[in-house]
Amino acid sequence: MERTRKHWGWGFEDEEPPRSEVEQMAAGFAAHLGFGRTDIEDPVALADIDLSPPRVQVPTQLEAIADTSDHARVFHSHGAAYRDVVRAFRGEIDHLTDAVLRPHDEDEVASVLAWASAEGVAVIPFGGGTSVVGGVEPRVGTDFAGAVTLDTGAFNQLEEVDRVSGAARIGAGALGPTLEAALSEQDLTLRCYPQSFQFSTLGGWIATRAGGHFATAETHIDDLVESVRAVTPSGVWDSRRLPGSGAGPSPDRMLLGSEGTLGVITSSWVRVRPKPDTRAQTAVKFGSFAIAADAVREIVQARLRPANLRLLDPSEASLTGAGDGESAILVVAFESAGRDVSGELDQALAICKAHGGEWEQVSGGGREGASGAWREAFLRAPYLRDTFVRMGVLSETFETAITWDKLPDLMGNVTTAVEAALADICGGGQVSCRFTHVYPDGPAPYFTVLAPAERGSEVAQWDAIKRAAGDALIASGGTITHHHAVGRDHRPWYDKQRPEVFAGALAAAKRSVDPAGILNPGVLIGP
Secondary structure, eight states: OOOOOOSSSSGGGGGOOOHHHHHHHHHHHHHHSOOOOOOOOOOOOOOOOOOOOSSSOOOOGGGGGGGGGGHHHTTTTTSSSHHHHHHTTTTTOOOOSSEEEEEEEEEHHHHHHHHHHHOOOEEEESSSSSSSSSSOOOOSSSSSEEEEEEEEEEEEOOOEETTTTTEEETTTTTTTHHHHHHTTTTEEOOOOOOTTTOBBHHHHHHHHOOSOOOOOSSSSGGGGEEEEEEEEEEEEEEEESOOOSSSOOOOHHHHTOTTTSSSSEEEEEEEOOOOEEEEEEEEEESSHHHHHHHHHHHHHTOOOSSSOOOOEEEHHHHHHHSSSSEEEEEEEEEEEEESSHHHHHHHHHHHHHHHOOBOOBBBSSSSHHHHHHHHHHOOOOHHHHHHHHTTTTEEEEEEEOOOOHHHHHHHHHHHHHHHHHHHTTTOOOOOEEEEEEEETTEEEEEEEEEEOOOOTOHHHHHHHHHHHHHHHHHHHHHHHHHHHOTTTHHHHHHHSOOOOHHHHHHHHHHHHHOOOOOTTTTTTSOO
């Protein structure tokens, strides 16, 4: 039996815990955090949401792939950011898609784009709906007759495997578990595990330049893409399969991070590998986050490439159960297929020891201790946020990347700005940080914000805090996003970050492939 996703939050409808269990969780969280309410709220039922009728009529030739049910329209009209969850929880669907179109092949995709171009209807490409930056919300303004969502879920097959080259062609609509299960039957893996893995798609990872499993080296889906195929209003965009090429700007690199503005990605050749069977890991305690960051820098600049190198500040470690709140925790792990990695871990630990790091034991394939606690908290986080919404706790994240020389100033500036905003807007709260990805020239700090929320004003509260954070990130020399994409929510800071000459070049490319400007308008370029 096909399971139904929740219309407002994370996961499936049949996973929603009973109210009594949510009340117990709320009481526990409130006691741990020191804020939050135990008189939980219930979500507005789908049947009670006031939905406007579709503004456009899907033509007869597309009716077979159209879905205008209430659940389909609501579910496809928001992403998975805190502000999305809150609004859907309260039944406030500010921008409602007129129809969901589910094409089965590229000809049907082309037909949708041709109709929409002729009629002035915006088209929002949609994978798993896990965008946290307004990337799938049909917030398109008044210049369009309406907006439809193009769901790529039918493009979900493992289409071809090239064992000689170590690559596979996979449909863009394949969810993380689906593609990994198919590859596993071939004793292969893509090894790309974003936090949204359960409900996000390969095409979505490519369109948003998603960050994957590895903390070093192959950190983004960029590193795993061999070629990309997409359908545009002007024709098919299909890059040649090559391990590398110096023949001008790369066609597939341009689609990476295009966020649905240049075409509908339908499939991709990606680099796959044998599943790892060797692992060595441990968790290292440090006296401070700054000291631990120096150790992390030395590890990656020594050209060691741990699969996991997650640094948690004391607050983050305590929040996830990985530490006691007094020490920074570094989760470090090496893994391989058929190669002993214990020597590499020993080299990393020697660096940690020189910086005052301490650890108890090294483990193999299991996920014990602090590293296991952090992993479980990482996977539970999207589910727990639904409970936070119900108990009046503001819970959200933002991330960036910065060079090592600018890291201390960024950490100080961002933390100060966000803590001041929390005190002013929420009367308090906490901000913690971890490194999700690390490079020889800098880390990707990822911040978590928790604060008491005023019911009914959560979105306005978060938007004000987000403005403070975004302004501090850009002023400190960081990026507005390392792996969450731009969408509509990050546009004000993205416009400041990108060179204007590049913006003009991107707009020209958009006009070439999408003359009517129907593909995800307002994202990256345009009004």
